[in-house]
Amino acid sequence: MIREEKIQIPFNFAAGTSGSRFLTALRDSQVILGAKCNVCTHVTVPLKSFCPSCCSDDLAEMELPAKGRLISWTDCPGRGAFALIQLGDKGPILLHRLIIPPSVMLSELNPGMPVTAHFSDSPKGHISDLQGFVISEK
Numbered sequence: 001m002i003r004e005e006k007i008q009i010p011f012n013f014a015a016g017t018s019g020s021r022f023l024t025a026l027r028d029s030q031v032i033l034g035a036k037c038n039v040c041t042h043v044t045v046p047l048k049s050f051c052p053s054c055c056s057d058d059l060a061e062m063e064l065p066a067k068g069r070l071i072s073w074t075d076c077p078g079r080g081a082f083a084l085i086q087l088g089d090k091g092p093i094l095l096h097r098l099i100i101p102p103s104v105m106l107s108e109l110n111p112g113m114p115v116t117a118h119f120s121d122s123p124k125g126h127i128s129d130l131q132g133f134v135i136s137e138k
């Protein structure tokens with residue numbers, strides 16, 4: 001007999017220097033931090049200590065726009081919708097929750113629709129401090 005069970009193991013997660021800066025900026029300032037590579041100009045989000053494109057550690061921290069455009073999305077029944085959001089006009093792409101107002105049907109979504117970051121009213125230094133991106137109402 002095989003029984004399927006789930007166990008929960010409490011643990012502490014060390015976010016590292018860049019991850020901590022990113023989460024602190026979300027919590028304290030409602031700012032999305034990224035980094036621009038001084039070697040290849042690649043912009044990345046979240047903030048990292050090295051460039052994922054060329055591996056350089058010569059990066060400049062930057063605040064990214066809290067507005068963007070919907071690139072792609074999926075609905076996970078029971079868990080909500082998730083989307084790829086392009087920050088700003090041609091900024092980096094972030095995978096995060098998509099908040100769809102009740103007045104908007106999933107079938108009405110289109111690539112390029114404007115979205116705005118929605119931050120938690122009770123931040124706690126977690127990625128959920130950025131609750132998601134709200135699709136603009138009709």
Ligand SMILES: [Zn+2]
Pocket residue numbers: 037038039040041042051052053054055056
């Ligand atoms: Zn680079």
